[in-house]
Amino acid sequence: xxxxxxxxxxxxxxxxxxxxxxxxxxxxxxxxxxxxxxxxxxxxxxxxxxxxxxxxxxxxxxxxxxxxxxxxxxxxxxxxxxxxxxxxxxxxxxxxxxxxxxxxxxxxxxxxxxxxxxxxxxxxxxxxxxxxxxxxxxxxxxxxxxxxxxxxxxxxxxxxxxxxxxxxxxxxxxxxxxxxxxxxxxxxxxxxxxxxxxxxxxxxxxxxxxxxxxxxxxxx
Amino acid sequence: xxxxxxxxxxxxxxxxxxxxxxxxxxxxxxxxxxxxxxxxxxxxxxxxxxxxxxxxxxxxxxxxxxxxxxxxxxxxxxxxxxxxxxxxxxxxxxxxxxxxxxxxxxxxxxxxxxxxxxxxxxxxxxxxxxxxxxxxxxxxxxxxxxxxxxxxxxxxxxxxxxxxxxxxxxxxxxxxxxxxxxxxxxxxxxxxxxxxxxxxxxxxxxxxxxxxxxxxxxxxxxxxxxxxxxxxxxxxxxxxxxxxxxxxxxxxxxxxxxxxxxxxxxxxxxxxxxxxxxxxxxxxxxxxxx
Numbered sequence: 001x002x003x004x005x006x007x008x009x010x011x012x013x014x015x016x017x018x019x020x021x022x023x024x025x026x027x028x029x030x031x032x033x034x035x036x037x038x039x040x041x042x043x044x045x046x047x048x049x050x051x052x053x054x055x056x057x058x059x060x061x062x063x064x065x066x067x068x069x070x071x072x073x074x075x076x077x078x079x080x081x082x083x084x085x086x087x088x089x090x091x092x093x094x095x096x097x098x099x100x101x102x103x104x105x106x107x108x109x110x111x112x113x114x115x116x117x118x119x120x121x122x123x124x125x126x127x128x129x130x131x132x133x134x135x136x137x138x139x140x141x142x143x144x145x146x147x148x149x150x151x152x153x154x155x156x157x158x159x160x161x162x163x164x165x166x167x168x169x170x171x172x173x174x175x176x177x178x179x180x181x182x183x184x185x186x187x188x189x190x191x192x193x194x195x196x197x198x199x200x201x202x203x204x205x206x207x208x209x210x211x212x213x214x215x216x217x218x219x220x
Numbered sequence: 221x222x223x224x225x226x227x228x229x230x231x232x233x234x235x236x237x238x239x240x241x242x243x244x245x246x247x248x249x250x251x252x253x254x255x256x257x258x259x260x261x262x263x264x265x266x267x268x269x270x271x272x273x274x275x276x277x278x279x280x281x282x283x284x285x286x287x288x289x290x291x292x293x294x295x296x297x298x299x300x301x302x303x304x305x306x307x308x309x310x311x312x313x314x315x316x317x318x319x320x321x322x323x324x325x326x327x328x329x330x331x332x333x334x335x336x337x338x339x340x341x342x343x344x345x346x347x348x349x350x351x352x353x354x355x356x357x358x359x360x361x362x363x364x365x366x367x368x369x370x371x372x373x374x375x376x377x378x379x380x381x382x383x384x385x386x387x388x389x390x391x392x393x394x395x396x397x398x399x400x401x402x403x404x405x406x407x408x409x410x411x412x413x414x415x416x417x418x419x420x421x422x423x424x425x426x427x428x429x430x431x432x433x434x435x436x437x438x439x440x441x442x443x444x445x446x447x448x449x450x451x452x453x454x455x456x457x458x459x460x461x462x463x464x465x466x467x468x469x470x471x472x473x474x475x476x477x478x479x480x481x482x483x484x485x486x487x488x489x490x491x492x493x494x495x496x497x498x499x500x501x502x503x504x505x506x507x508x509x510x
Contacts, residue, residue: 004249005263007334007371007380007397008342008364011270014324015285015436017336048434055287055435055507057327072270077327125381127332 010127011072018103019049019056022123024076026105027065028220029131029143030119035215036111038066038088044095047102049123053092062105063090070220071127106133137179137188143220145174145192148201152211154180154187161208162189168204171195186212222247226469227373227414234410241413242362242404245369264361267331271320271343274330278319278340285325287507290437294319297445309348310449316344317448321441334371334380337387337436338394340444342367345398345451349405359405366404367397370417377469378476382429382488385479391443392427392475395420395451402455418464418471420454425471426478428486430493433504439494 012021031038043062045053053059057076064079065071067088075082083090097104101122108118120133121141131141134149141147148166152158159178166173172194180187197216205214222244224230233244249260279298284291294315301311317340324330324339333342346367350360371380374393379385399416408416424447432438464471485492494500 002372002375003253004245004260004365004368004372005267007375008264008267008368009331009333011267011329011331012336013327014330014336014339015327017332020327021332021336052434052508055433057286060327072329074329125383126335 006126012127013061013072013074013076016056017127018123018125019052019058020061020076021071021127022103022125022129023049023058023061023105024065024069024071025127025143025220026121026123026129026131027062027107028068028070029065029129029141029217030107030109030121031066031068032217032220033119033131033134033149034109034111034115034117036113036115038109039112040089040110041066041091042108043090043092044106044108045092046095046097046100046104046106049103049105050094059092063088066107066109134188136181139179139188139190140177141190141217142192143217146195146197146219147217148191148193148197148205148214149217150189150191150205150211150214152187152189154184158210159189161210162191162205165201165204165208166191166193169198169201171197171201222251224248224373225376227370227417227472228467228469230369230373231410231414240362240366240404241369241400241410242364242366245365245372246362248369249365261361264364265357268360268364270329270331271333272347274320274323274328275316275343275347277328278321278323279315281319281322281326283326285435285437286327287433287435287437287503289432289435289503290325290441291322293442294322306449309352310452313344313348313448313452314445316347317341318441318445320344321444325437325441333367334375334393334397335382335390337382337440338390338444338447341391341394341448341451342398342401344444344448346401346405348452349402349455353405355405363401363404366413367401370397370400374472374475378472379479384487385475386482386487387427387429387443388421388424388475389479390429391447392421392424395424395447395454398448398451399454399458402452403458406455406459408459412458414468415462415464416455416458418466418468419457419462420451421471421475422464422466423450423454425475426482428482428493429488430486430495431488431490432495432500433507434488434490434495435507
């Protein structure tokens, strides 16, 4: 069974847990994955998100989330105006992603320091979300746990090196998945943990010398 | 270990330990969440705070929703309470529930309970009952755990999502939760809690989820008011000693089976029922274009 606060809760801005609260969390997680303030956001909306976003305030929630507003932040109602004041360049366009989840959004983001990333995810009900793509990697990330994302080459021993770092810092792995484009090519490791991931841990991961990059995404 | 997979097990645990359904649910949550008691209680107090704020804002709300379909009805109901047929208590619970649901529709802050579409029912029921009984804040928090315990079992054995089970899954579950909380606030027994849940849900079995234009507004906002009243009647029946012929867990099983067999058109798709009436279609075209 789930927890008491899945039933009485969450505290959220209405009107819809999937189209508003989930959309805000999706924006929030996409922004955290970018890892820096968003300068430009092109958002593609699929399915029910594309058809009904105006009536549910989905657009406001997605942009509010990208600016770091939580699903209970009353500024969501005015998120589009706030984004304009902050100079955040945003746009929405419908897209047909075939049989993707009906509440899917794809964020094409550019950060204020120039970082670019494409994040795709779905609002899967009750305010719960799942990020399903980062750039062209097919992944799964819920934002319920602090997460370590590692980009590396698909070869033996990398997972052990990274899990050694986590063990040394007494971080427990709750869930872990590895994704690769093709055997021996670029791969992505997603590790959801019970403890927060500090900058020390990220630096130690980078110091192993066996990875391209590592970054932490906090729980949202 | 505190564990329960049915309302019967939850009630038996409460009886065995000579305590309430709410207290058992608290123990369950503590064991399963690795949370501290203080933090868990604080989280529920925060929920209650937001619930009260949403009622206060709701019963004076004059804002309209983004679609313009809802907003401004709770204030009318609240003003009418002393002239009403149903009486002050019933009108207050109805106005409060409609008010919270309006706050949700105008992008205000609410507590999903169990969902955003059904967010007015439990807060309105608990606030109205607590005012009548002069319950303490501690009793109110315990009643919220009672409601949550009922919701947990329904979520595990049926569904709380309109997309899976129709509106019976959302407003039906909320009615069961609200009735259970009201019985506990009046000092009812664990058995009476279970009876109230059974009665509340039985009378909402098969309810369609057919919102106009797919928005959480028509019929949802006013339905929250009706269902809050409905749950109050269920609580009163249980407290008066009325029993349910069909035991509560069998009622939840019926709800699950009915939910599965309901056509997709009335499970939050906006492809049937009120959504596809002549007026419903016109509204949809006006809000979203053809």
